[in-house]
Amino acid sequence: MSRLLRQILLWGSGGLSILITSCEDVVNVNLAPSRPQLVIDAFIANQNAPQTIRLTTTVPYFNTTPPGVQGADVIVENLTQNRRFVFVDTRQNGEYRWQPAGNEKLGNIGDDFRLTVRHQGFTYTAACRLNRTTKIDSIVYEFRQRPNFGDNKEGYYAQFYGTDLPGQDDFYWIRAYKNGRLITKPNLINYAFNAVRGGSGAGSDGFVFIPPIRTRITDPQDPYQEGDEVRVEIWSIDKPTYLFLEQAENQINNGGLFARPLENTRTNILSPANAPLPALGWFCVSEVSAAVEKIQPKKR
Secondary structure, eight states: OHHHHHHHHGGGGOOOEEEEEOSSOEEEEEOOOOOOOEEEEEEEESSSSOEEEEEEEOOOTTOOOOOBOOSOEEEEEETTTTEEEEEBOTTSSSEEEEOOOTTOOSOOTTOEEEEEEEETTEEEEEEEEOOOOOOEEEEEEEEESSOSSTTOOSEEEEEEEEBOOSSSOOEEEEEEEETTEEOOOGGGOEEEETTBSSGGGGGOTTOBOOTTTTTTTSOTTSOBOTTOEEEEEEEEEOHHHHHHHHHHHHHHTOOSTTOOOOOOOOOOOBOOTTOSSOOEEEEEEEOEEEEEEEOOOOOO
């Protein structure tokens, strides 16, 4: 998620120079650089595995490597169970990690959590609830020798099948991995409201996930090949996180003649009133389900 945050948050860091051309005139617009802002990337999973919260600062537009923030105190509290988890920057690179002991996990579905980050005398907080997720029934794939759309490449195109849990509105973030590497292209950001995307989700409670949700696990510019491993995860999120991902997708993929005006990306990080600049980023604790499939040769 840190790459996604970098893409949408560096807009607010200044240093953007726009070149506009016409038949006669060239206009250069230079924006004065703004002060760096703290970015908190705190998407973590309720799994028996190390979890990482990344602290960085915003950077000028053409600088794509934001520096890590060191020397902060990072704590996640399970308010329901009165438990406290300390995240430590052992590598001194701004990646604060919690290492579970034994079979330890952060909590149970329905538990409430609070994030506290103390940095340079200021305390930043955020809150969320651990929601349920649904299971992945299967991952299927087919070989496409001559894809029909644009410059899509030849290879195996995968999709997953799963069903939204019935009885209430649920929100999901679907993440796909190729050979253990997260697919992070902006046009493949994948999320769902019940079984669909958008405002119609209220009418799809308990349905099977529809395309393009289930098909958005393949990068058509780099489809799977024989022997590749496909991993799909469904992370539970809440409605504010769903709206954050929706806004992030719109901002990152914004462009063209009818592009919408840029806007500040939402955050659920609460900054102290006397902080020089508010923090950016997001905090979410997710329940995760996963499935893995290996691409096997098939007759074509």
